[in-house]
Amino acid sequence: MxxxxxxxxxxxxxxxxxxxxxxxxxxxxxxxxxxxxxxxxxxxxxxxxxxxxxxxxxxxxxxxxxxxxxxxxxxxxxxxxxxxxxxxxxxxxxxxxxxxxxxxxxxxxxxxxxxxxxxDAKPQPVLTFGTIEIQRTEHRITVSEKTVDLTAREWAVLDLLVARPGNIVAKDRIEEALYAFGSEIESNTVEVYVSRLRKKIGRDRIRTVRGLGYAFGEAMGDK
Known part of the structure; x- marks a missing residue:
């Protein structure tokens, strides 16, 4: 946040x-x-x-x-x-x-x-998506019961996406969240952090909606 x-x-x-x-x-x-x-x-x-x-x-x-x-x-x-x-x-x-x-x-x-x-649209302290369990207030995530370590920037991106699962989060909204950490934002910064998250939690969990942004949920084509 x-x-x-x-x-x-x-x-x-x-x-x-x-x-x-x-x-x-x-x-x-x-x-x-x-x-x-x-x-x-x-x-x-x-x-x-x-x-x-x-x-x-x-x-x-x-x-x-x-x-x-x-x-x-x-x-x-x-x-x-x-x-x-x-x-x-x-x-x-x-x-x-x-x-x-x-x-x-x-x-x-x-x-x-x-x-x-x-x-929060999802006020539960623990969110579960298949084998993924996310404790947003404690910044803890497990995948298949194994703890996954995320950086502050990775958490910033994930937090936006899981706030309203299935809904599209615009790329510029994600950029705003990343700007706050002080480093310069390159044109591909959002793509870099989405890619890192996919490697850690599963590629099919984050889908790309071309020209609009990203959504957290099962892949539905258009990746």
Whole structure:
């Protein structure tokens, strides 16, 4: 999942970014609202982690603008404001969860997984496709009961594909997910990672729909 972190405190931002990235999520870290709004306008995120006190404005106002514009991206507020009235205001503004600083990074990870499950078209923590078993929140996959190791980028591609099995995921959507890991994207990058996944989980699990993208499911021709 690609996550937008909006946090102006360097130490907190670094800790959250590094921990979330270590869980195989891609993280874009913005320190001001203006940059966060620009990012949301150009990238589709799976989740926003939002501080409330930012140098160029209020995180609550930013969240309200998101919801007013129709943006339904899940949001977890991360803030030092611990009053009940603050929690109520944040949730009423459209937040999906509210976590008070200082917080345990393990708890943050669990809350990210919980919010993702609520929004996922397939909320089950374990997905089974024939001999393949995928635990998305723990980033674990077995094929014929044997554990398969995937890189963070391979997970990013697979996660998009298994979110809605059988549905086509556009190539540019996959490119967006891969861009977040920082390296330059070549014209054949998506094909490279799809090929790697096929070698690890089975060629017939990912089909190519020419001119459109890729879908997770049994091969139905047009590979």
């Amino acid at each position: 690609r996550i937008l972190l909006v946090e102006d405190h360097d130490l907190i931002g670094e800790a959250v970014r590094d921990h979330v990235a270590a869980s195989n999520h891609a993280v874009d870290w913005m320190r001001i609202i203006a940059d966060a709004e620009a990012a949301l306008g150009s990238v589709r995120y799976g989740l926003v982690l939002l501080d409330l006190q930012l140098p160029d404005g209020s995180g609550i106002d930013f969240l309200r603008r998101m919801r007013k514009s129709g943006d339904t991206t899940p949001v977890i507020i991360l803030t030092a404001r611990d009053q009940i009235s603050d929690r109520i205001e944040g949730l009423n503004a459209g937040a999906d969860d509210y976590l008070v600083k200082p917080f345990n990074l393990g708890e943050l990870e669990a809350r990210i997984a919980a919010v993702a499950r609520r929004y």
